Amino acid sequence: MSVYTCAQLREIAPELALGVLGGAERAEAIIHINGCARCQAHVNELTEVADALPLLAPEHEPPPGFERRVLAAGRTQRRRGTRRFVAAVAAAAAAAAILSITIVRVVDAGGERVSAAVPGRPVEVRMATVGVDQHPAGWAYVTDQHAIAVAVSYSSFPTGEYRLVATPKGGSRFTVDNMKVIEGHGSWTGVSRVPLSTGSSIELVDDQGNLVCHGTVPRAE
């Protein structure tokens, strides 16, 4: 519950919109506007003007070679990000195979009969963002229906703790584990306690409970 009334919020709304409100006041103000549509609309209107203020600064030619330096740094940044993601995907696929071998051994050691003496090949699940656009957001690999390895990459995923959630075909949704995403990249490897056969879904859910990306286990080739 916010300590501010609507009248008090209106007093500090300009400073909130300009981004110059102190930490404690800002936190209280945000609590208020999250629960008050009218004040939120008022702050949004002021923010439109506040965001335009930097347009007033005079333009100035940067030093020679600026464009070239920015593009070179951008290419390096991109290569680094791509390499990190490719490495994560390769590690995820390898981890899925290793986990699968481990599962077979554990089942063997338990004296149960297994249908295959060697582990199956990982099934690739393409993860995509939700909504109209459905951007590619990484892969999950499922081996022998239990070993899972996930590698996601999408620049707009905020850094934070996410939940990896699975729904077996015809079964109930359950949380597999938590997974960290840092600067849009995240990976996780482990074992699902419930078999994920063809048609099962794998989802990534943020700390607000929003589904951010998902994929469906395809038929194994």
Next chain:
Amino acid sequence: MWSVSDDALIAGLAAGDQDAASAFVRRFQRRVFGLARTIVGDDRAAEDIAQEAFLRAWRHAAAYDPRRGSVVTWLLTITRNLSIDAVRVRRPTSFDPTSLLGFDHESTERGPDEFAQLGEDGARLRAALARLPAEQCRAIVLAGLLGHTAREVSEMEDIPLGTAKTRIRTALQRLRTALVTEERAE
């Protein structure tokens, strides 16, 4: 590439298109560097900030949402925040903010070249700013462009904190009213 819209350029940037990246930097480098230089007051630091602003835009291009504002205001907000972070520990203490903007506050007459350079939104905003009382104009520039808190504005202007808050609030609301009235009149 110069005729391509800002939104198309940002989409190209998100997709890793080198031509789009090059055109994006060329299109906005004067604005980005100019804003950083205005806030930090140092060419070397401004260049580092401008470069970092473009790299962040490149990294987060896929997250750009046109419903939240234009490409240029998004990019300049990134630049402003980086610049304010850079100068937070070494604030300038006395200057005339209106002179930073390169115009005489008493005059509302602007040359056509100046307006063309600012773009439609910037020109309307500057005209509305020029109609504010000088003390409100200074307060809103200090807070809104240079990132000073109301307390810092009160110290710099040697006025009570309540007066600084009132000037900032009144100025922003007047700018909002002026821009909305102009939009409705068109």
